[in-house]
Amino acid sequence: MTDPQTLRDFHWMLEILQTIDVGLVVIDDEYRIQSWNAFMENHSGRRAHTVKAKNLYDVFPELPKEWFSQKVETVRQLNIRAFTTWEQRPYLVRFRTYHPITSTAEHMYQNSMLYPLMDTKGSVSFVAIVIFDVTDIATSKLALQQANSELARLSRTDALTQLFNRGFWQECLYREMQRSRRHGHTASLIIFDVDHFKPVNDTHGHTVGDEVLRHLGRETRKNVRETDIAGRYGGEEFGVILPETSAAEALVFAERFRKLIASQTIQAEGVELSITLSLGIAEIDENMKQVEEWISAADAALYVSKDEGRNRVTVSSQNR
Amino acid sequence: MKPEAIRAEPIVLSDIQRDCYQEIANVAMGQAADLLARLLNVFVELPIPQVNLFEITDLHMALQSLDQEEAASAVCQGFAGDGITGEALIIFNDSNFDDIARLMNYTGEHSEAMHVELLMDVANILIGAFLKGLAEQLDLAFSQGHPAVLGQHKPIRDLLRPTHQSWHQTLAIEIIYALENHPVNCDLLLLFTEDSIEVMNKKIAYLLED
Amino acid sequence: MAIPVLICDDSSFARKQMARALPKDWDTEITYAANGEEALTAIRAGKGEVTFLDLTMPVMDGYAVLETIRKEDLPTVTIVVSGDVQPEALARVQKLGAIEFIKKPIDPDKTRTVLTQYGLL
Numbered sequence: 001m002t003d004p005q006t007l008r009d010f011h012w013m014l015e016i017l018q019t020i021d022v023g024l025v026v027i028d029d030e031y032r033i034q035s036w037n038a039f040m041e042n043h044s045g046r047r048a049h050t051v052k053a054k055n056l057y058d059v060f061p062e063l064p065k066e067w068f069s070q071k072v073e074t075v076r077q078l079n080i081r082a083f084t085t086w087e088q089r090p091y092l093v094r095f096r097t098y099h100p101i102t103s104t105a106e107h108m109y110q111n112s113m114l115y116p117l118m119d120t121k122g123s124v125s126f127v128a129i130v131i132f133d134v135t136d137i138a139t140s141k142l143a144l145q146q147a148n149s150e151l152a153r154l155s156r157t158d159a160l161t162q163l164f165n166r167g168f169w170q171e172c173l174y175r176e177m178q179r180s181r182r183h184g185h186t187a188s189l190i191i192f193d194v195d196h197f198k199p200v201n202d203t204h205g206h207t208v209g210d211e212v213l214r215h216l217g218r219e220t221r222k223n224v225r226e227t228d229i230a231g232r233y234g235g236e237e238f239g240v241i242l243p244e245t246s247a248a249e250a251l252v253f254a255e256r257f258r259k260l261i262a263s264q265t266i267q268a269e270g271v272e273l274s275i276t277l278s279l280g281i282a283e284i285d286e287n288m289k290q291v292e293e294w295i296s297a298a299d300a301a302l303y304v305s306k307d308e309g310r311n312r313v314t315v316s317s318q319n320r
Numbered sequence: 321m322k323p324e325a326i327r328a329e330p331i332v333l334s335d336i337q338r339d340c341y342q343e344i345a346n347v348a349m350g351q352a353a354d355l356l357a358r359l360l361n362v363f364v365e366l367p368i369p370q371v372n373l374f375e376i377t378d379l380h381m382a383l384q385s386l387d388q389e390e391a392a393s394a395v396c397q398g399f400a401g402d403g404i405t406g407e408a409l410i411i412f413n414d415s416n417f418d419d420i421a422r423l424m425n426y427t428g429e430h431s432e433a434m435h436v437e438l439l440m441d442v443a444n445i446l447i448g449a450f451l452k453g454l455a456e457q458l459d460l461a462f463s464q465g466h467p468a469v470l471g472q473h474k475p476i477r478d479l480l481r482p483t484h485q486s487w488h489q490t491l492a493i494e495i496i497y498a499l500e501n502h503p504v505n506c507d508l509l510l511l512f513t514e515d516s517i518e519v520m521n522k523k524i525a526y527l528l529e530d
Numbered sequence: 531m532a533i534p535v536l537i538c539d540d541s542s543f544a545r546k547q548m549a550r551a552l553p554k555d556w557d558t559e560i561t562y563a564a565n566g567e568e569a570l571t572a573i574r575a576g577k578g579e580v581t582f583l584d585l586t587m588p589v590m591d592g593y594a595v596l597e598t599i600r601k602e603d604l605p606t607v608t609i610v611v612s613g614d615v616q617p618e619a620l621a622r623v624q625k626l627g628a629i630e631f632i633k634k635p636i637d638p639d640k641t642r643t644v645l646t647q648y649g650l651l
Contacts, residue, residue, distance in 0.1 A: 083467050348613075367586070
């Protein structure tokens with residue numbers, strides 16, 4: 001006869017498993033539900049007897065069959081536990097959160113553990129699925145990540161033009177140089193500045209000058225390619241890094257951009273004005289040891305554009 | 321001068337103890353490798369496991385095999401059983417991802433979620449099987465915590481920046497799994513807390529008895 | 531007469547476990563080797579009629595030992611004892627001439643069965 005105390009322990013354990021705030025589901029080798037605790041009943045709104053022997057994927061159509069079956073089969077075949085986290089997939093089965101009104105999350109974030117259950121013959125045909133509610137952890141981690149990436153974005157962005165600031169942009173330039181050297185790929189650098197910017201500030205005031213820079217930032221972001229890296233290099237000086245681009249190709253872009261800006265009218269504080277740009281292009285070459293040399297080459301080309309009457313593009317003499 | 325925390329003599333491992341841990345790790349990793357080989361359908365080259373005691377602050381130095389500067393990703397999973405606690409880490413350089421994804425027949429776009437998925441799948445198998453093999457040999461059973469992504473796309477030194485220092489020394493077992501004919505390698509690092517070392521030394525003393 | 535048995539493993543703990551797993555009633559003279567080179571020297575000296583060989587070892591691993599034994603036709607019967615339980619590892623050592631593969635941790639009953647099977651006991 002069974003010891004009454006053991007029996008009592010057993011009943012306690014069963015009751016705890018039934019009421020514990022963790023989801024428990026047992027499935028057989030054909031994914032038919034064998035056990036289903038109160039957590040599952042309460043969050044799914046379905047009583048145990050209504051899902052008994054039903055196929056798991058019929059009960060939860062949102063559970064991706066191929067993905068989940070692969071995990072279950074690994075557990076069954078290798079006889080090891082497996083885990084899934086909310087970071088790979090926010091939930092296994094879609095439940096509401098415990099704070100449906102105050103929480104920012106629309107659903108319960110879940111971690112899960114899959115556990116092999118031996119049958120009497122020593123093989124694994126049943127698998128236990130344990131579902132943990134990790135909504136609080138997930139939401140706070142997501143909020144933190146968002147805050148961190150926003151901070152990172154702010155620390156590398158120029159507030160006025162929303163382009164990269166000088167520090168970050170130069171870092172990018174350095175990395176591009178490394179990359180180009182390692183893989184033997186080319187890259188070009190365009191440096192441009194606004195012609196006669198000082199008189200704009202002097203005549204119309206800084207608010208108008210700022211609007212000009214803001215406009216230029218907007219147009220730059222709009223016109224560069226996804227892979228190009230644009231930054232505000234100095235006061236009215238800007239730089240664009242064009243990976244995988246020759247000087248000739250950069251010239252096409254620069255010419256188009258120069259014409260575009262010259263054709264536009266900027267409105268600020270009731271003033272209407274037009275600006276022109278002078279641009280210099282330098283393609284990277286293997287003799288350049290430092291990023292400064294690359295910048296100097298583009299800068300020198302920019303000064304040729306200035307000297308030759310502004311509103312024009314010059315390719316560095318080193319690239320000719 | 322800054323007051324030093326009071327601490328006992330640092331633990332040292334005898335050659336016999338180190339040898340014993342190495343052998344136990346060797347057997348446990350063989351079982352894990354077998355599962356990995358079957359999953360990926362490749363031959364896994366087994367290395368000789370490295371067993372070392374480290375100051376926790378030097379942890380990143382434990383990972384000699386990986387490029388310290390190159391971006392890497394890691395998953396860690398805690399475990400506890402019979403007075404032995406520690407964490408298992410799976411680390412691989414990001415440059416390995418495409419190859420592993422191909423081996424595991426992952427289709428679809430290479431998203432961040434897939435990245436985590438892959439880390440988890442490899443971690444489940446390597447950590448799960450290793451702990452199972454270790455537990456069997458030491459005659460105990462481990463509870464396993466939930467695996468967590470320690471970091472992604474970061475240099476190793478940033479990934480492994482231990483935050484709290486309540487234990488100073490760690491017993492580290494490092495296993496570098498490499499796949500034959502594929503440019504993939506992945507590090508499994510088992511770290512045991514200082515107080516676990518004594519418990520384990522007692523366990524292996526039993527194995528070493530004549 | 532005692533049979534010369536060679537146990538080759540880089541781990542002294544593993545060598546000890548192997549020796550302990552041998553049947554008590556088996557009359558043997560055991561020699562130990564810590565790597566493949568030591569093992570070959572012992573086999574050439576006639577100290578390994580039966581060799582228990584680990585695979586993962588420094589200096590010279592088990593695969594290289596098996597190759598040399600086959601190439602030089604050295605007088606020994608080799609049983610591989612390894613933690614590497616991949617089916618591919620098993621296939622490779624059998625191809626190289628090992629008569630049997632015993633997985634670690636070593637099981638005395640399994641050892642006895644294998645020895646009996648090959649008429650060594």
